[in-house]
Amino acid sequence: MEIPASQHLKLDNEPRGEITSISFIVGTDSSTNVSGALDGDLDPIKGMYWAWNTGYINFKLEGTLNKLNFEYHIGGYLPPYSTARRVSLQTHYSNGELSIQVNPFDFLNKLNVSDMPSVLIPGEKASLLADLFQQIFVLNE
């Protein structure tokens, strides 16, 4: 599913000078997960929410690989298996526009899909897969 409008982010405060690194969190923080009915990108209707174990799915990847269906719904906010991760990327860019790419194969190639074709609940497996968030984002310079 693509929401093209969500793929462009304009920051309110234009940084002055050279940007040497960019850092962001993939996923939601724990207080967001206990705050009840939210809207916008956090609207439960957007498919990134578990109602039976209330909280957000931080990362969703579904598809078929060599005829094997895979489904990764990575979520959960309770310690020790929180699945939010900070990603930091180094850059030398200074003209004000950055292009960040994410390659799903960078995720899939790092695990044995046939051994673990689906992770659909919070817990240890989800937390281990969340560590991969830090390896799938690349700055396109």
Add this chain to the structure above:
Amino acid sequence: MNKILLSSLILIAGLFVAFRTNIIHVTDSPDLPEGWPDPVYSFKENPLTPAGFELGRKLFYDPNLSRDNTISCASCHLQYTGFTHVDHNVSHGIDGKKGTRNAPALINLIWNSSFHWDGGVNNLEVQAINPIQHPAEMDNTLEAVLNYLNTSSEYKSMFYAAFGDSAVSSKYLLKAITQFTSSLISSNSMYDKYMRKEIDFTDQEKNGLTLFRKYCIACHTEPLFNTNKFASNGLVMDTNFNDIGRYAITHNPKDSLKFRVPTLRNIEYTYPYMHDGRYRKLKEVLDYYTDQLDITNPYLSAELRKKIELTPEDKKDLIAFLKTLSDLEFLYDKRFGFPR
């Protein structure tokens, strides 16, 4: 009007006010019983208003929220029986499909820190997503519900009145339902009136209360008659349902076969009992605790690791006490009934 009539009216009004000094009026929230713990739910982002409450009530009783327009919240949560599905061990929802757990009584929900027998829901606002989407309950989608609401001029104007926005979103849908369910407060049972010294108990009821405080209050704590704890009372798992309880949420072995402690308020009316509705009568529940409870069961909560000794007379007294938790004002309060 003459002086006698005027002073009589003032006296009557004064008596009326004096009768209900046990209620604390809180802005943007339902009236709270005096001396009770603070609620867990915060109305800060969802201030209670008459318009919001009436909208929530209408939604609660509207079967058009289900896929085939037959199942409303009230289908399994009937007011006269404590907002639960009396006489059903597990409820039947859409197409007559059966679930796996007993419908909880919707009573005093704002004091809950979690919802569902396994505590999988952490905020009252988002609980309603579950029955709406569950294939054996209402089997619908949030999209379909919002589409229904957004094509109803009556609902759009009610949402506008409640939230200042006639574009119905899931946020407003859920907050509206919460304004209704959060208002279902039961605090005027015979027990409450006894505790406020407005009425007296019979000797039987007093003895029942003494027994209750000896054996039951560690989990069924006054004044809510439940806590937010998860506990196992040693029930053997029913292989029809294979329900592992809280473990399904936390995957912590210590949570195996543990369930949220339910309230005993209005217990006379909310049968059958336990997470799977296996006991139809209060006597059966007491017989379980005295005759079948295995205090060596490793899953059993610590609070129950002692022999419960009740004579047949004790059991009658205890049941007489439990019946004092019935709050007819709550069960018949027209404000909570089907909107007309």
